[in-house]
Amino acid sequence: MDIRADTPTVEQLMERYVGGNPDAFGELYRRVSPNIMGYLLRLTRNRERAEDLLQVTFSKLHRARESYLKGAPVLPWALAIARRSFLDERRAAKSRTEDLSADGTLPEPAPVPEGVSNDVSDAIERALDGLPEAYREAIQLTKISGLSIAEASSVLGTSETAVKLRVHRGYNLLRKELERFSRTP
């Protein structure tokens, strides 16, 4: 028997959630929240901020559930809301002068400290966190969240060519960083 045939898609779960089924929300949350959290964590590089933004994202999703259009892919929909929440939060933080550093910029959370690790996953995490934001986001969406180039471009509000370019450039930087890692004794 094909088990997948009985497993509802996230789109079907979203429709049931809109219809008032709390169990559908539980399952929907279990399936999509790790992806959204991973994306927010990659954007903020700070777990606390990422969790705050995750709450904001789901709160918006809850309020806007009635406007969910049947059949719309849920993950890009939710990731776009998460990205918008992140940008709004950053804009608000920028306007609060007490949050700014002496040179008038928003202080970036400190990246994971440099150190030699034998774990390739750790090295990839560190290398990803060191990438410029645009490349980091594009790689996160396509490589880790599993979106297609078209979906990632709609989440990022840019063209498919721009996403491909960002992924490509990000890859090149990652490759250099990982070569440095492989040369470390």
Next chain:
Amino acid sequence: MSEPDPLDSLPWPGPKPPSMSCSQKIHQDCIKDLSPKACTSARRRAALTLLIPVFTVGVFSLLAVWRGVEESVIRAGLLGALGWSVVLGVTLLVGLASPPGHRPRAALRWAVAVAVPAFFFLFLANTAWSLDSFATFTDHAHVQHTLRCGGICFVVGAAMSSGVMLLWRGTDPLTPGLSGALLGLVGGMGSALGMGIFCPSHETWHVCVSHGVVLASLAVLGGAAGRRLLSP
């Protein structure tokens, strides 16, 4: 065939589950007041959207009859409106009739948002019955008439665009600006076509400025409003 990228085989970091306390808070927030809501389709909303300009053209036609506009003028206006309602239908089909994420490429939808007002200008310029010199057009009486006509067209178009914007509110986090521009176009088109039937002047400058410019400006304003209203 392209070579597989060696980076593809890397152990990419997996998704990151949020903490238990964060998940509990979200569950509490999202499950309270979970009243059943209807999940509508994009196609149905698009069909409802098309009814709004059709209704407006109908109202303007009745007003034109009541005002005593010549029957041939009303008939020509209705014929034009019928043709443009097909264009509007196609615009809605391409731009909004599928859910976000399944819509055609943004480039194609932008092309529609730009091409429809451009062709509408050409249509107005070619179907106008007379062409005055620019000096005549800018004399006081003509300017007053153009401003009055354009004002009515703008107010009606803005009201219609707001109505359709409310119908689509919060539905498009992916391309809210573009969808807003298309909705502004729908409102502007309904109003401009209606005014084409109601307005007694069919001079090129007049129709291009007081009907055509209004359509283009409502599409631009719709794009700006859409960014705020269509994104959840």
